[in-house]
Each structure stands twice: as structure tokens, then as C-alpha cells.
Amino acid sequence: MKIQMNVNGQERILDVPPLRRLIDILREDMGLVAAKIGCGEGECGACNVLVDGEAVSACLIPAVQIDGCRIVTLEGLATSNDDALAALHGAFLEHDASQCGACIPGIVMTCRGMFDDLRNRRPSEAEVRGLLAGHLCRCTGYEAIVRGILKWLEMKSEP
């Protein structure tokens, strides 16, 4: 089937089977490999991307459900001079939040998707841990990731 979507700001029309997974379309058909295939079952969050502004697991979404949608991957954030991404990048560097890096693109997309909700208030550490509920870090580096996100939110709540 033909689907039309906007990927990282560019209009694309693809001819794909209706149940092809969004993650396979991004990685194999479009060469956008920041999102990773971890579990393929919605457990690990490594494939998270933004669909119409919301972080979702791309391994669970069939092609037929992204027709007409706006997709943003980490590559799209990286090339769009996204201030929120730059700040998160800095906070993660400062706290050594990224180890092997497999989980980080998904976590970044989850954070970015929640940014508008989070920017006007200071969520608790428990809330940040709740935000990470769908992410598995195979290096088990959660403490540094949580510290990095808290630092990021502190930076964003400054005027």
C-alpha cells in the first residue's frame, strides 16, 4: 500500500506492506538507524520515536497506522538545532548518562515527547523514574540517566 508521511520535516510517499513495522520502515527502508530494535515487543523502549508529537514504540506500529502522520526520529532532532535536545545532550554528558548508548536514542525521544508537559513544572524524581518505566538500559546505568534528566529539567526551569 502507498502511505504518505512527514519524516523529520520531509514529505515522503512509500509503497510498503500494511503490517510492516514502523521501526523496519525507518531503519531498512529509510536508513534512519538511531532508533534500535531491542525486544520488538514494546518492553525496552529502544525504538521510541515521535509520532504526531508523542513518544511511541515503533516496533508496535504497523505502516497502515502511520499514513498521514508526522514522524520525528533522533536524526530529525539532531539536524534541527533543537534547543531541548542540546540541553539534554549537555546534561547527559555531564552525568555520564550514556554508556553503550543502545537505549539512549529511545530515552531521548521519550524525554523530548514529554518536554512541553515537563517544562512548566519540576517533576519529582519518582515521576522521572515513572517516565522511564518503558525503557531498559542493558548497562543498568539508570542512576546516571535519572540524574541527567533531573539536571536537564533544572536547566529548563530556569528563565
Next chain:
Amino acid sequence: MSRTFADAKVHTPANLEEALDFLANHANEGWKPLAGGTDALVPIYRDGAEPTTPWLNLQKLRPELRFVRRTSNGFEIGALATISDLMANRDLCETYPIVRQCCQHFASPAIRHRATVAGNLANASPASDIAPVLLALEAEIESANHAGRRFVTLDAFWTGYKATVLAPDELIVSVRIPHRDLAANASMFRKVAPRASNSIALLNCAAIGTRDSAGTWTNVRIALGCMGPVPMRARKVESAVEDHRFDDTCREEAKALLQSTLRPITDYRATAEYRMLAATNLVSAFLDRTAGNWHS
């Protein structure tokens, strides 16, 4: 190159009317509604078999069916409202705190953005997290076919494991929560699972009721998941505690009633014995509460 399942059959109607007409004309072909889809692809890709189920993709019905709103009779949750949409509705979450408590433990934020309330109910899993909450709130399902609409109470909606009263030509249109519990001063949602989120429940429990200053309970409703083939109300326990204080006699009676009415199974997640013990403890924990205005 990953699998593509090129022969999969999917139809995408443009609106609800078109969807219902399509189902009326293809009622015996096994078309299955695809709402949030979070439980649809995993079995296909994990098992690797060419999918035989034809899918009716409801994505284009979102403008019609993705809403959560208050009406004069209660709350109305459109069939394509997501779990995130429930959490974003402050009015609903402040009126019934168990809704937010449940949603916070429902899968992960990314899945909550896609998974729909109606899809979770139609999936008819005994482990659904939202089911006990909506059972305790006495929700009703509004469904439609090409000829009209009907209502069925949620506790009559499931007919067995993974089975519902929905006919092949029928779709859920909305889930209604009646204004019945506005005076309730106690409620609870608990999920027993290996992780706080993104786990499938070993069992879960939702309860709501009113407890006066003397400790007497009224309007108690208790619902449990994973304690039988479908999520279920503990009606005998509700009757036993109505107009009673939860004293030692009442506690023993409730325990006996749970043991005679619940039908948990042993599977790879938990044993039947564990589930029964935990369910009894959760129900007691709710009824033991000594202060009013406690929602947690």
C-alpha cells in the same frame, strides 16, 4: 531484511459509518478491529506465521471517537481514547483518583500513548489493568452496528476468556462511567507485578466505597483481575460488608466468600494459592482503612 507479511489483509474505512457498513457486508470473514494496535503486531512478528486475521484499521475514526468528556450522566470515553487521554483529563482523574492510579501503572508511557481503553476491554484479557477500575465504577459499553446502538454493562460484556458479547458486525463506540460514586470517600487500585510499570499483572484489584466516621461501609464495589477467566466483581463480599464495619467477623466472612467465588489459575506468572492470598490481602487492606477521604 525483516519480515514484511506482504499478504496481510487490512481495510481502512474513512469514518464510523463506513466501518459499520463494511462489517455488515463482511460479517463472516473474521475482520478484527485494529485500534491502538499495541497487542496486534507482537504475536505476528514473534511467531513469524503469515497472519490470517484480516484487520479493520480504525485510525481514520479518530476524529469521531477519540475523546474523553463529562456529560450530564457521567463521563464518556470515546472508543479511540488512549490511556494517556484518560490521564490528561484532570476532571476525570480528580473525580475518580483510581483512574489515574491505574493508568500510571498501565504498561509504559509510550504504550499508553497508543493503547486505547476500548481496545483493552475488547481484548478481553483477565489481566487488563483498566478493567477492574471500570468494573468498580460500573461502566457500560456503548456499541454499534449498521442498524443501531446498544448498551451493555461491563460485567456482562465478557463471556469467557478472551471472549465478549460483541457480534462480528459490531464495534465499541464509547465507554460510559455513570455518576454513581461522587460521594465515595475511599478508593484503591493495586497491581501486583514484578515491576511497577510495563509488567503484566499477576493480579490486580480496584475498589471504591464510602466509610462513615463509625467505620460503617456503604456502596462498596470491589473488582479483581486475574482471579478467573474474566475480570470480575466480588459481589458477595460487597454485600457482606454493606452497612457493616470491617471487624474480625466480617473479615473472616469476606475471606471465605473470596475463596468460594474466585477461580484463580496457576500459570508461569503465579500460583493459584499466591493469587488467592494476595487478593484476600488487597481486599482486606482496602476495607481496613480507618480514615475517610482516602484515595490511594
